[in-house]
Amino acid sequence: xxxxxxxxxxxxxxxxxxxxxxxxxxxxxxxxxxxxxxxxxxxxxxxxxxxxxxxxxxxxxxxxxxxxxxxxxxxxxxxxxxxxxxxxxxxxxxxxxxxxxxxxxxxxxxxxxxxxxxxxxxxxxxxxxxxxxxxxxxxxxxxxxxxxxxxxxxxxxxxxxxxxxxxxxxxxxxxxxxxxxxxxxxxxxxxxxxxxxxxxxxxxxxxxxxxxxx
Numbered sequence: 001x002x003x004x005x006x007x008x009x010x011x012x013x014x015x016x017x018x019x020x021x022x023x024x025x026x027x028x029x030x031x032x033x034x035x036x037x038x039x040x041x042x043x044x045x046x047x048x049x050x051x052x053x054x055x056x057x058x059x060x061x062x063x064x065x066x067x068x069x070x071x072x073x074x075x076x077x078x079x080x081x082x083x084x085x086x087x088x089x090x091x092x093x094x095x096x097x098x099x100x101x102x103x104x105x106x107x108x109x110x111x112x113x114x115x116x117x118x119x120x121x122x123x124x125x126x127x128x129x130x131x132x133x134x135x136x137x138x139x140x141x142x143x144x145x146x147x148x149x150x151x152x153x154x155x156x157x158x159x160x161x162x163x164x165x166x167x168x169x170x171x172x173x174x175x176x177x178x179x180x181x182x183x184x185x186x187x188x189x190x191x192x193x194x195x196x197x198x199x200x201x202x203x204x205x206x207x208x209x210x211x212x213x214x
Contacts, residue, residue, distance in 0.1 A: 014191060014194050014195065016129045016132075017129070017187070017190045017191055017194055018187060018191065020045075020122070020125050020126055020129055021183060021186060021187040021190060022183075022187070023122070023125070024038075024041045024042070024122045024183070025038070025179055025180065025183035027118050027122065028179055028183075029176055029179050031114075031115065031118065033115070033179075034108075034109060035165065035178055035179065035182060036104060036107040036108045036109070037108050037109065037111065037115065038179060038182070038183075039100075039104055039162060039165070039166075039182075040104060040108070040111075040119045041119050041122035041123060041126070042162060042186055043097065043100055043101065043104060043162070044119070044122070044123040044126060045122075045123070045126040045130075046097060046100075046155075046158060046159050046162065047097055048123070048126050048127050048130050049130060049155045049158060050089065050090075050093045050094065050097070050155055052130050052131070052133075052134040053089060053093075053151065053152070053154065053155045054086045054089055054090055055134065055138075056134060056137055056138060056141065056151060057082060057085055057086045057089065057148060057151055057152065058082065058083075058086050059138050059141065060082060060141060060146060060148065060151075061141075061142060062077075062145050063077055063082070063145055063146050063147070063148040063151075064077065064145045064146065064147045064148065065077050065081065065147070065148060065149065066147060067147070067149065068147065068148060068149030070084065070085075075148075075149070077148075081148065082148065085148050085149075085152050088152070089152050089155075093155060093156070096159065096163075097159075100162065100166060103166050137197075154193065154197060157189055157192070157193050158186075158189050158190055158193055160189055161182060161185035161186045161189055162186070164185075165182055
């Protein structure tokens with residue numbers, strides 16, 4: 001992909017993130033959803049991000065393990081490390097979202113058929129957007145050695161707003177201010193990670209430093 005094409009795809013991807021998140025917030029406000037209900041589409045989005053992150057790790061042909069440790073030991077660039085990293089992401093990231101799911105089921109009001117339809121439509125929009133980004137990312141990964149540890153940790157920044165809201169217990173409100181505050185934080189996290197990842201793909205900025213995986 002040329003530099004010009006890379007910039008264009010980056011702008012298009014960022015625009016897609018802003019549009020998808022913005023439409024979801026507007027739907028929630030128009031339907032007068034409580035925040036707990038508004039979290040459902042973004043929970044689905046986070047699961048989609050985790051799914052494609054796992055696929056991306058398993059699609060790597062070559063990768064770096066610089067600074068990446070497993071159980072306190074320096075990892076080796078082997079297929080076993082690749083599988084263990086993907087499996088760890090599924091278990092660890094999935095455990096977070098299983099906890100979120102229990103919380104949302106407990107805190108959400110009765111969800112109508114229309115609400116489920118709107119939540120599903122938002123989920124489809126998120127899926128299509130991340131599917132396109134995944135294809136571009138996998139294509140870019142073939143031209144360099146990605147750090148597998150950095151790839152594993154990339155999705156976690158995007159769940160920080162949801163994590164903070166759930167920990168605060170503030171899911172009952174349905175005011176426009178509450179909706180806009182959470183929507184703004186979530187969109188900022190998504191946009192920030194998109195820009196970081198895109199510049200990393202273009203070779204202009206290193207990825208976030210990997211840390212030790214349990």
